[in-house]
Amino acid sequence: MASEFEHISPSSQIRKRLLSHKPAMFGLIVILFAIFIALAGHTIMPDKTPDANDGAIQISKQMPIFETKILKFRKRLETQHAGFFESIYNGDETDYIITPIDTFRIVGDTVFYKVYGKKQEEEAFSLIYATKPVFTGHSNLLSDDSLHYNYQIKGDTVRYVDIQKRIRTTTLFELKEEFQKENIETRTYWLGTDRLGRDILSRLMYGTRISLMIGTIAVLISLALGVTLGALSGYFDGWIDNAIHWFMTVVWSIPSIMLVIAITIVLQSKGVWVAFVAVGLTMWVEIARIVRGKIKAIKRKPFIEATHAFGMSHWRIIFRHILPNMLGEIVVVTTSNFAAAILIEAGLSFLGLGVKPPTPSWGMMVSEGYSVIGTSNSWHLIVFPSLCISLLVLAFNLLGNGLRDAYDPNTNHG
Structure with a gap:
């Protein structure tokens, strides 16, 4: 049967399917807007002081x-x-x-x-x-x-x-x-003030940067570990595969938030960079499992057997001929890991194990609002940062679903 995409390249087909996926486009717009806020920084914040920390206790918990x-x-x-x-x-x-x-x-x-x-x-x-x-x-x-x-x-x-x-x-x-x-x-x-009389809008805008930064760093760390260990486990059989697979199973069995807390305690420090590393070290397993499974399937293909016949090195075969064939799967799981990293960082900051005050993060703002819940004029202290977390996580998940459907149209239910 003739296809409407038969005369265009695979990458153009993927792009066209993605652009026609309305929920994914909504997610992409939200993400691009968040990136703009993070890059523009203090130039667009009402409070231009470091950490948006210019407040007055006399106007504590004022409404929007x-x-x-x-x-x-x-x-x-x-x-x-x-x-x-x-x-x-x-x-x-x-x-x-x-x-x-x-x-x-x-x-x-x-x-x-x-x-x-x-x-x-x-x-x-x-x-x-x-x-x-x-x-x-x-x-x-x-x-x-x-x-x-x-x-x-x-x-x-x-x-x-x-x-x-x-x-x-x-x-x-x-x-x-x-x-x-x-x-x-x-x-x-515009969005009221927090319990110390600081501008909530400015602190939410600053928190956007924290969430995107931790997502980016955590995803890069997870990609480096996941792709490397998954490729080694999937390509080489024997004790290498058994050892890496056992390690992945152990890490996979531990709840992410508990593993992050353990890593934070071992590093004996709290702060934004420790949170970045800790979150990244807990998110590599899913990537490694996908890479391992795909490599085990691809390495038996005739074109891979041909590379062995030409005497190519193992690393060249893995990184030049196998990994490019699973780019779609890696992109999709990377997008979902962004959402997971944002949630984990918010949980860490809520527990006091993330960024240090007065640097604002959405999880910390929810925690500060929770500490005064039940008092007058306190609902917005929790609602606004919670909405930001939910919207950005939803945006990455919608984009991830769109990318999955674009790379594999057989899964498209839109």
């Missing part, structure tokens, strides 16, 4: 689409700013400490404000301290008749010692203008 005025006080120490590319990946330290407020007013050289949600009397803060990086120690650079350490005001003129121990001059008018422009802003927390 929360808006408030933010009063920013200048830090009285030198801030080490990152370069352009480093700031995209790691973020950049802010020069300010934030306080959410209801109202503020300026009288002379003093700022009076009411902290968000509190009904007590106004608090006061020096205008010069709010806007300028004033030196914190005893400099003795100003005359003895200064009313405060390291700054003095005479009429409208303000002299102060900056953090570089240099005397600077400005005016009250300039300070007030700078304060209105730089120290007051209105922030909208």
Whole structure:
């Protein structure tokens, strides 16, 4: 029977079948969007500080689409700013400490404000301290008749010692203008805030990078181990096959999360890179089993017998003539392993064995939400990171199903 694909190459047939698989295309779009968020980094995050960690306890557990005025006080120490590319990946330290407020007013050289949600009397803060990086120690650079350490005001003129121990001059008018422009802003927390008053949207976006990174590293480790051990076991018979197969069976019998915990304990460390390695070391068995089974079937084919007749080396036969014939199976299982790695990392972080605070990961955010479950305004702390985990895992599984159907149309039930 004539086929609509008979005049195009096998790779074009696979691509056409994949593009016509709507669930797989949905999964691919979600994955590409997640990759964009991870690569764009802090340039698109509302909170551009390292680890999206700029929060205020006064606005703890606020609901989505929360808006408030933010009063920013200048830090009285030198801030080490990152370069352009480093700031995209790691973020950049802010020069300010934030306080959410209801109202503020300026009288002379003093700022009076009411902290968000509190009904007590106004608090006061020096205008010069709010806007300028004033030196914190005893400099003795100003005359003895200064009313405060390291700054003095005479009429409208303000002299102060900056953090570089240099005397600077400005005016009250300039300070007030700078304060209105730089120290007051209105922030909208689109997905609300966590229990420490940090922006949930920014931390979810940062967590996307963690999930994709751990998936990538874990899959690369599992591919290297799985393909190598599976190829050795499938190609060579005898004691090599028996030993590797026994090892695969032992590892396969241990639950993944328990094996990851054991590896983490053995490495005596917690952190993102340990999590990457631990997850990768638990996911290679499925790849090895598939590679082993396929090689045992392919190595008896006539074209492989011909390579032996030409005197080709075992490694060339395996990597140049056998493995390319099982690329489809490897791609499919690799995609499913991405989803599994994301779930395992989330479980590790939930148990406190994954990335270290304050670096945000979705599993850790679920754990933080779980710790305050039952309190007011807490549902979104669990729901949003859980939705992110579920959506990305679903996307990889849908893409994996689409790739399976594309490489083997006999399994296509779409």
